[in-house]
Amino acid sequence: MPTDAAKTIEDRIRAIEDRLEIYNLIASHPPSADTGAQSYIQSIYTEDGLLDLGGAKRADGKQAISQIVTRPEHTQAIKGGLAHFAGLPHVTIDGDRAVVTSYLQILAPHPSADDIEVPGHGASRGYRINRVGANRWELVRTPQGWKIKRRAFRTLDGSQGALDILRQALAPSPSDAKPATV
Amino acid sequence: MPTDAAKTIEDRIRAIEDRLEIYNLIASHPPSADTGAQSYIQSIYTEDGLLDLGGAKRADGKQAISQIVTRPEHTQAIKGGLAHFAGLPHVTIDGDRAVVTSYLQILAPHPSADDIEVPGHGASRGYRINRVGANRWELVRTPQGWKIKRRAFRTLDGSQGALDILRQALAPSPSDAKPATV
Amino acid sequence: MPTDAAKTIEDRIRAIEDRLEIYNLIASHPPSADTGAQSYIQSIYTEDGLLDLGGAKRADGKQAISQIVTRPEHTQAIKGGLAHFAGLPHVTIDGDRAVVTSYLQILAPHPSADDIEVPGHGASRGYRINRVGANRWELVRTPQGWKIKRRAFRTLDGSQGALDILRQALAPSPSDAKPATV
Numbered sequence: 259m260p261t262d263a264a265k266t267i268e269d270r271i272r273a274i275e276d277r278l279e280i281y282n283l284i285a286s287h288p289p290s291a292d293t294g295a296q297s298y299i300q301s302i303y304t305e306d307g308l309l310d311l312g313g314a315k316r317a318d319g320k321q322a323i324s325q326i327v328t329r330p331e332h333t334q335a336i337k338g339g340l341a342h343f344a345g346l347p348h349v350t351i352d353g354d355r356a357v358v359t360s361y362l363q364i365l366a367p368h369p370s371a372d373d374i375e376v377p378g379h380g381a382s383r384g385y386r387i388n389r390v391g392a393n394r395w396e397l398v399r400t401p402q403g404w405k406i407k408r409r410a411f412r413t414l415d416g417s418q419g420a421l422d423i424l425r426q427a428l429a430p431s432p433s434d435a436k437p438a439t440v
Numbered sequence: 441m442p443t444d445a446a447k448t449i450e451d452r453i454r455a456i457e458d459r460l461e462i463y464n465l466i467a468s469h470p471p472s473a474d475t476g477a478q479s480y481i482q483s484i485y486t487e488d489g490l491l492d493l494g495g496a497k498r499a500d501g502k503q504a505i506s507q508i509v510t511r512p513e514h515t516q517a518i519k520g521g522l523a524h525f526a527g528l529p530h531v532t533i534d535g536d537r538a539v540v541t542s543y544l545q546i547l548a549p550h551p552s553a554d555d556i557e558v559p560g561h562g563a564s565r566g567y568r569i570n571r572v573g574a575n576r577w578e579l580v581r582t583p584q585g586w587k588i589k590r591r592a593f594r595t596l597d598g599s600q601g602a603l604d605i606l607r608q609a610l611a612p613s614p615s616d617a618k619p620a621t622v
Numbered sequence: 623m624p625t626d627a628a629k630t631i632e633d634r635i636r637a638i639e640d641r642l643e644i645y646n647l648i649a650s651h652p653p654s655a656d657t658g659a660q661s662y663i664q665s666i667y668t669e670d671g672l673l674d675l676g677g678a679k680r681a682d683g684k685q686a687i688s689q690i691v692t693r694p695e696h697t698q699a700i701k702g703g704l705a706h707f708a709g710l711p712h713v714t715i716d717g718d719r720a721v722v723t724s725y726l727q728i729l730a731p732h733p734s735a736d737d738i739e740v741p742g743h744g745a746s747r748g749y750r751i752n753r754v755g756a757n758r759w760e761l762v763r764t765p766q767g768w769k770i771k772r773r774a775f776r777t778l779d780g781s782q783g784a785l786d787i788l789r790q791a792l793a794p795s796p797s798d799a800k801p802a803t804v
Contacts, residue, residue, distance in 0.1 A: 270635050271452050277642050278459055285530035288543060289574075289606035292596065298610045331742035339597040340740065341572045343543050344528045346708045346724075348649035360528075361652060361707050363729075363749075365545075365572050366740045367597055376522065376548045376570045378513035385545075385569040387749040388740045390705045390729050392653075414656065415703040415731055424653035428662045453634050460641050467712035470725060471756075471788035474778065480792045521779040523754045525725050526710045542710075547727075547754050549779055558704065558730045558752045560695035567727075567751040 276351050279404055280397060284358055288342035294332060300324035303406045304398060310410040312419060341365040341385070348427045356404065358395040359427035362411065364388045390414050392423040458533050461586055462579060466540055470524035476514060482506035485588045486580060492592040494601060523547040523567070530609045538586065540577040541609035544593065546570045572596050574605040640715050643768055644761060648722055652706035658696060664688035667770045668762060674774040676783060705729040705749070712791045720768065722759040723791035726775065728752045754778050756787040 265273075283302060290298050303309075303320035310316045317323045326332060332340075347360035368383045375381035396408040412419030447455075465484060472480050485491075485502035492498045499505040508514060514522075529542035550565045557563035578590040594601030629637075647666060654662050667673075667684035674680045681687045690696060696704075711724035732747045739745035760772040776783030 267449060267631060267635065270639065271449065271456070274456055274635070274638055274642065275452065278456065281528065282530055282532075285528045285541075286610060288527070289530065289541060289609045293603050293606045293610070295607065295610050326742075329742060334741040335743060336603070337598040338741070339572075339595075340743070341543065341596045343545065343572065345652070346528060346645065346649045346710060348646055348653065350646075359649075359653060361705065363707065364740065364743055365569065365596075366743075369738065374551065374568060374570070376546065377516040377520070378508075378511060379517060379522070379546055379548075379570055382570055385572050386738060387569070387729065387751070388738070388743055388746055390703075390707065390749050413703075414705045414729075416701040421657050421700070424657045425659065427653045428650060428657070428659050449631060453631065453638070456638055457634065460638065463710065464712055464714075467710045467723075468792060470709070471712065471723060471791045475785050475788045475792070477789065477792050518785070519780040521754075521777075523725065523778045525727065525754070528710060547751065547778075556733065556750060556752070558728065559698040559702070560690075560693060561699060561704070561728055561730075561752055564752055567754050569751070 273351060276356070276399070276404070277349055280349055280351070280356055280358060281347070283397070283404055283406070284344060284347050284360060284395065288344055291327060291342045292336060292340050294327040294336055296324045296328050299327060304400065307406055308408045310408065312410075312412055335366065339367040339385075350427075354399040356395075356397040356399075357426075358393070358397065359423060360393045360395070361390065361414075362393055363390050392420040394423045394426065455533060458538070458581070458586065459531055462531055462533070462538055462540060463529070465579070465586055465588070466526060466529050466542060466577065470526055473509060473524045474518060474522050476509040476518055478506045478510050481509060486582065489588055490590045492590065494592075494594055517548065521549040521567075532609075536581040538577075538579040538581075539608075540575070540579065541605060542575045542577070543572065543596075544575055545572050574602040576605045576608065637715060640720070640763070640768070641713055644713055644715070644720055644722060645711070647761070647768055647770075648708060648711050648724060648759065652708055655691060655706045656700060656704050658691040658700055660688045660692050663691060668764065671770055672772045674772065676774075676776055699730065703731040703749075714791075718763040720759075720761040720763075721790075722757070722761065723787060724757045724759070725754065725778075726757055727754050756784040758787045758790065 300320045303323050307320045307323055308318055309323045343363040345361035347358045349358050365385045365387050368386045371383040373381045373383055391411050391413040394410045397404045398407045412423055414420045482502045485505050489502045489505055490500055491505045525545040527543035529540045531540050547567045547569055550568045553565040555563045555565055573593050573595040576592045579586045580589045594605055596602045664684045667687050671684045671687055672682055673687045707727040709725040711722045713722050729749045729751055732750045735747040737745045737747055755775050755777040758774045761768045762771045776787055778784045
């Protein structure tokens, strides 16, 4: 991203502030999911936001999306120690739109493994990684800050969905998105 | 975080530099813990810094905090392959104070699992996640840069401590910190 | 990193843009490895780039480095659900050079564990962490943006290689890189 000489100082600072605001938005996803923060989740999606978890697992609109964390099974997962863990995201901003590609782990305490101790760090059954996947977040700038218009999540298990999300992060344009070797 | 029009260019650049300095501070925690870097750890806490790991596990003052990594059991954990792994942090800055909320995994090589090979990536017994938890870092600006005044860490196992830390990250003000669904 | 008063606004914005460009560069590593994106990988190394994975496992030049992901075993790993997972990196920039220190997990679906369900999040055999290690990325500024001149990766298993990488991240100068307690 060599700096465009034509950009003003204001443009450049704004682009940087956008980036940092987006980092915080993405960083707020695990805390919102792991505490079931319905009203917060509603506040970060656009009215017509879409959550696409693959197949039939989708929710349309910020109301429906935010209600997922109020379901009894989600509350049960939180009581069991649900943890979403976000890696370093890749961010591209184009004016009032942005795309973020990020890895996510979904973890929970292992229910049945043997206790093992790490010296000085206590003994535990440890945590299981239930799922690892790729997120594609399509964001839009609104008067109330950056919001999520669409989040797609696909499990990394060799299937095309996750690979397509990851390839798109590397492509300067759609025509470059084709994989070299898979 | 819509930009406040009243802020000067200097204010805005300073806020951005603060944010990036804080990212590096948080990113230095795993290397300091995993190498037992006592003098470095001492340098990033305030004189009266507090480390609160829950229950009776706390250390008062940068001297006491930094000595934890010099204990024989910590050295033994390092020899075994101790790894602290930090996720994307959530950062809010308010003048000369900042709060960072971050997820952390504590890992070590599995001592007894079967060797499994990932093609092209070698065989290993793999790593165990001993613990997953939430950190709340309370930082202050000092003439020597941002330093840690208080770090609280709680394991994500369904207990209130970790949930409270995560909820606070989402709350614009303390009165908003109440959970909707748990 | 207290701000140097002598720096111009241009210098400071440039340094910030460098940092954000570098975050994206590091964030693009997992997607490139997990999709086998040979041409992309070639584009982010310098002509004489070096990949040093320890011992005899090294590749000289961007051509050789990028070909690793085209090997049959790497393609097989991708089909099995290979996932590189990057933690928050530590970045230091010095003019046209930069050093990034980052943790990396290498994951894959567990081939044989029992299915366990996390309520509301599906059942799975879970993922295994095949390896956890430390990266040292030595970057240089080029007319086409920041590129990788050398990447060293060492497994965190108590051996010196990874500890040395992590210690260097904390050292303001080479003479400070000596460990206090290991």
